Amino acid sequence: VESLTVGELAKKLHREPSEIIKKLMGLGVMATINQELDKDTIELIGTDYGVEVEEEIVIDKTDIENYVDEDKEEDLKERPPVVTIMGHVDHGKTTLLDSIRHTKVTEGEAGGITQHIGAYQIDANGKKITFLDTPGHAAFTTMRARGAQVTDITILVVAADDGVMPQTKEAISHAKAAGVPIIVAVNKIDKEAANPDRVMQELTEFELVPEAWGGDTIFVNVSALDGTGIDELIEMIQLVAEVEELKANPNKLASGTVIEAELDKGRGAVATLLVQSGTLKVGDPIVVGATFGRVRAMVNDLGRRVKEVGPSTPVEITGLSDVPQAGDQFRAFADEKTARHIGEARMSKHREANLAKTSRVSLDDLFDQI
Ligand code: GDP
Ligand code: MG
Numbered sequence: 001v002e003s004l005t006v007g008e009l010a011k012k013l014h015r016e017p018s019e020i021i022k023k024l025m026g027l028g029v030m031a032t033i034n035q036e037l038d039k040d041t042i043e044l045i046g047t048d049y050g051v052e053v054e055e056e057i058v059i060d061k062t063d064i065e066n067y068v069d070e071d072k073e074e075d076l077k078e079r080p081p082v083v084t085i086m087g088h089v090d091h092g093k094t095t096l097l098d099s100i101r102h103t104k105v106t107e108g109e110a111g112g113i114t115q116h117i118g119a120y121q122i123d124a125n126g127k128k129i130t131f132l133d134t135p136g137h138a139a140f141t142t143m144r145a146r147g148a149q150v151t152d153i154t155i156l157v158v159a160a161d162d163g164v165m166p167q168t169k170e171a172i173s174h175a176k177a178a179g180v181p182i183i184v185a186v187n188k189i190d191k192e193a194a195n196p197d198r199v200m201q202e203l204t205e206f207e208l209v210p211e212a213w214g215g216d217t218i219f220v221n222v223s224a225l226d227g228t229g230i231d232e233l234i235e236m237i238q239l240v241a242e243v244e245e246l247k248a249n250p251n252k253l254a255s256g257t258v259i260e261a262e263l264d265k266g267r268g269a270v271a272t273l274l275v276q277s278g279t280l281k282v283g284d285p286i287v288v289g290a291t292f293g294r295v296r297a298m299v300n301d302l303g304r305r306v307k308e309v310g311p312s313t314p315v316e317i318t319g320l321s322d323v324p325q326a327g328d329q330f331r332a333f334a335d336e337k338t339a340r341h342i343g344e345a346r347m348s349k350h351r352e353a354n355l356a357k358t359s360r361v362s363l364d365d366l367f368d369q370i
Pocket of ligand 2: 093094095
């Protein structure tokens with residue numbers, strides 16, 4: 001390596017930049033995240049982590065997952081929270097998503113035609129909230145397995161007449177592992193058999209303790225069916241979002257994560273992207289997972305064509321040469337040549353990896369037969 005910034009080094013070592021900065025301080029070096037470090041310093045830090053720094057490690061420009069976004073504090077602007085809904089089967093996740101969408105989106109929209117793109121945004125009290133419509137578990141497992149973190153806040157839905165169930169526990173452990181704040185929506189309170197106190201009691205076992213009992217977890221009693229508590233739930237999401245101080249730089253090329261993708265007969269490869277940083281524009285050259293292209297058209301969750309979208313916005317795009325996978329990262333580039341170059345390199349890497357996988361499998365099969 002010739003040089004790396006503190007942020008790049010942190011990424012390579014899978015550490016937080018703050019940790020590296022602290023280590024540097026211990027060495028008498030005062031550094032910021034964007035500071036370039038020389039070879040000797042990199043080696044020193046690397047050794048500390050038991051990593052040997054080799055000469056040939058250079059920043060791989062095709063490695064779009066590990067690009068470091070170096071934003072100045074003053075370039076960061078508030079962005080909407082991205083919310084996923086998790087919980088046990090039949091506890092009302094889908095009904096709740098529909099209920100939130102209907103109270104806040106359809107009413108004001110002419111015709112109320114919403115398009116299914118795997119995510120939607122609502123406007124509440126002058127601020128936006130993005131809801132991912134993919135099953136919460138998938139959002140956490142597939143995406144996190146691929147290094148993507150898309151969720152800022154999790155709504156844990158627990159039916160008041162059923163209580164904590166296996167998938168409730170699973171959801172809690174996913175959210176905790178990801179360090180995502182949990183808001184508990186105690187659903188179906190309209191039911192005769194509803195017992196919200198029991199739900200609270202059961203959840204204390206998982207360190208989800210309501211504020212009324214001295215804890216710091218927000219509980220909201222709702223009925224996804226009749227709309228009770230939905231406004232309060234939305235307010236609570238906004239409260240948590242404020243505490244989290246979610247920010248992104250909208251004034252640069254976009255990057256983010258694929259939420260869904262499919263091959264459409266008429267339109268070719270169609271992908272729903274969640275822009276997490278920067279602004280994505282029609283015409284932008286883009287690398288998405290192991291494919292690339294140019295953003296031909298963008299459609300938002302209301303089925304409207306849009307020319308550009310900023311952070312925390314889900315959008316459906318066309319113009320890719322192939323279908324990417326959910327959880328893939330994307331990054332827009334200034335020129336098509338770079339996007340093509342990186343895209344093609346990633347495609348052949350992907351192909352090689354698949355080929356290697358196939359030959360390994362056949363070898364295993366062979367051994368199985370012996
Ligand atoms: P999911 O599997 O978590 O997505 O659950 P669904 O949203 O599909 O809901 C499962 C069942 O519970 C459906 O029959 C819903 O109509 C019903 N349901 C959902 N929310 C409520 C609620 O607040 N009150 C009542 N009474 N039923 C509900
Ligand atoms: Mg469902």
